Amino acid sequence: MRKLSPNRCARRSGIGSRGFTLTEIAIVLGVVGIVLGGIWAAAALVSQNDKTQEASQDIALIVANYRSLFSTRGIDYNNGYWTDFTCFGIQNNAFPSSMIVPGTSCAGPTATPSTYPQMPWGGGSIIKVYTQENNQTIQLSIEGLTSTACNQIADQLFAQSGITYEEIYNGSWNGGWMPPYGNNTPWTVTQVAGLCTGGWTIVQVGYSAR
Secondary structure, eight states: OOOOOHHHHHHHHTTTOOOOOHHHHHHHHHHHHHHHHHHHHHHHHHHHHHHHHHHHHHHHHHHHHHHHHHHHHOOOTTSSTTEEOHHHHHHTTOSOGGGSOTTOOOSSTTSOOSSOOBOTTOTTOEEEEEEETTTTEEEEEEEEEOHHHHHHHHHHHHTSSSEEEEEEESSSEEEEEOTTTOSOOOOOHHHHHHHSOSSSEEEEEEEEOO
């Protein structure tokens, strides 16, 4: 009986069939990359949204604590235009502890802190608290924001009731006074998106001090 050669056996059984070509491997890797990229983008968006929600809650707490401090301590917060009262809040625990950098020092309630409280986004984003003499206003200045963070926090804050004015800095100041201090209405999402441009923006919001 004649025996088949090894090569003929391989051909008949499919053993020794060709592997993937470079083109096929490249296509598979490309598909995997697209899938992983989509997963990463979704995770990044969820993380960004969580940070914005945390920032919004922190801001609400800060404003409430400052109002309480001004009311109970009898502090003369109208001692000047654009007075930096961030240290006053740091010294009296008005900020969540997670925002305070260990070792932060203040020489007095209106001194400049060695390090300003940090916002959840990181990347150098900070918050400062001022008082305005003209309307007895607490002003929060949220600085060092990316365009995305600016859009998200501005949309949340400007939709709130009780703010007296709103400003966005993107190389120049854009802002307006809110009722009852002015005749402007809150910015729309589209308007905010048009102002939150550039790589480093500031959102300022004023609240009544009482």
